Amino acid sequence: MYYKQYGNTDMMVSAVGLGTMRYDHEDIKAGRFSKCAEIPLYAFEKGINYWDTAPFYCDDKSEIVTGIALSQVKRSDVYVTSKVNFNTLGTANPTRDDFRRRLETSLERLKTDYIDFYHMWCMLNLDSWEKHMEQLYCFFEEAKAEGLIRNIVFSSHMQGNDIETVVDTGKFQGMLIGYNALNYRFRQSGIEAAHANGMGVVVMNPLGGGMIPENPEVFQYLTEGTDLTVPQAALRFVASHKEITITLAGCTTKEHVDDAVKAVENLEEMPAKDVVKKYESKGISLNNLCTGCGYCVKGCPKGVAIPKFMDSYNQYILTDRKKEILTRLDMHWNLEKDLAGECIACGKCEKSCTQHLPIIERLKEISSI
Ligand code: SF4
Ligand code: SF4
Incomplete structure (x- = not known):
């Protein structure tokens, strides 16, 4: 496994992280949580030490499954995440106590007494981010001071220049954003700014919401000069950015884990502008x-x-x-x-x-x- 340093921290994290929103649906429905937990355990065996979870993933069972796996490894060997925002508490005007209950529920489900990366979740635009900063950020700081969370991070669907605004506040240790061979132009300046500011950058949606594997002929150029499949090459495209710390791969099966691991074998990191230049010279079909x-x-x-x-x-x-x-x-x-x-x-x-x-x-x- 290829490891990268997470921002300015001393944490070494795997270049691919486990996205835990794709545990087997039938197993989840049937309550076979221990079976689902074999996926993070297998990922761990393969060197993946960053597990990204949240309430509501997999019919709200992802944290439970992830917690079963987490309790079977040495806690300090894995970095685990969770998330919260105003829309996830089932009430129009959540209070500090509501946020506290949500965090305690996540901790309980994850069978741990701290979360390594706690996300201010899904900031759609600067307005929603500002609202969360006003009303939620101090709760994050309190939780961090208490040791319940280790790092304050955010996840976002904002474009590059808006991300730069958030990054410039210096309030976050890292961020989670969607980035892939389809939308990189929207976000590139954002990841560059975050990296320059010593933040960790985690990428979700590296396959463009399924758009890339569903259109292999369009994205075949990503595989040139490699023995990778189109989805593997799309993961590698993202992971090879020097500015990107972790690329999340949602895995249902052990084969998915193997695919993700193969995608970053002998990874060569390059600055974003060089990655883009390299691939754009081949991507004439786009x-x-x-x-x-x-x-x-x-x-x-x-x-x-x-x-x-x-x-x-x-x-x-x-x-x-x-x-x-x-x-x-x-x-x-x-x-x-x-x-x-x-x-x-x-x-x-x-x-x-x-x-x-x-x-x-x-x-x-x-x-x-
Ligand atoms: S042509 Fe382009 S710039 Fe002009 S109004 Fe339409 S979208 Fe705007
Ligand atoms: S490719 Fe054209 S339409 Fe798309 S963002 Fe750039 S200038 Fe605008």
Whole structure:
């Protein structure tokens, strides 16, 4: 296993971490938790020492399963995470006691008296992050002072420049973000800023929500010069970024663990800009995709969220299913398709589009679905 240092800490963590949201569904349903716990134990055997869990994963059983495994290894040999935010407590205005109960439940389920990385979970944008900072951050600090959590981290779906704003506060030891061969342009400046500020960077969704393995011909270029499969190569693409500490792999079977381990064998780390250069020189088939570079946004007189709409249109190009645009807008960006109709076709964005995309035409198409 290849290990990296987690930010400015002295923790050495495996380049792939175990994502625990994919324990076998049938086993979970049938209550065969010990059987599911064989996965983290096998991952541990293979050198994976970072296990990422949360309430609600796997019908709210992931922490329980992960705790069964955690109780069977030396506690200090594994780094375990969990998460909390305003939307996970079942009440519109959660109090400090509600947060405390949630943390105590996570500790109890994980059969431990501390969590190594506790996430301020799923900050969708700067507004939601600010609200959490005002009302939740001091709870995290108290929990840390008590020794219940070791490191305060956040997880986010923000874009690069918003992530930079959060990173600049210096309030977090690390972050968890989605990053992959499809969306790297959106997040690259964010991971660079976090790394430069001594934070650990953990990546979820390295397979683009299944989009990459479902379109192997499009992403075949990632495997060039290797004996890796497309999903393995997509993991390696992420893990080879010097700025990224851990790439999470969601594993249902021991074969999935083996795949993830193989993906980082003899890993060579490179700065993000070099990784991108290396792969972009091969990725000619992606020319009609928006890369999320963001160059188009600045001059838009109507403030249209062009990269988000174009990212959603990517899903259509990759799958040939138009409804995927709407799913992406709704589930990932929380955007109404009708906002695409606010474009007045001034053409400014198309002049600055690095991919020379027909943005106006695509926006029109999206608003009329
Ligand atoms: S063409 Fe439309 S989306 Fe592009 S800058 Fe003009 S108004 Fe904005
Ligand atoms: S400039 Fe083009 S490629 Fe870059 S984000 Fe905008 S639409 Fe996408």
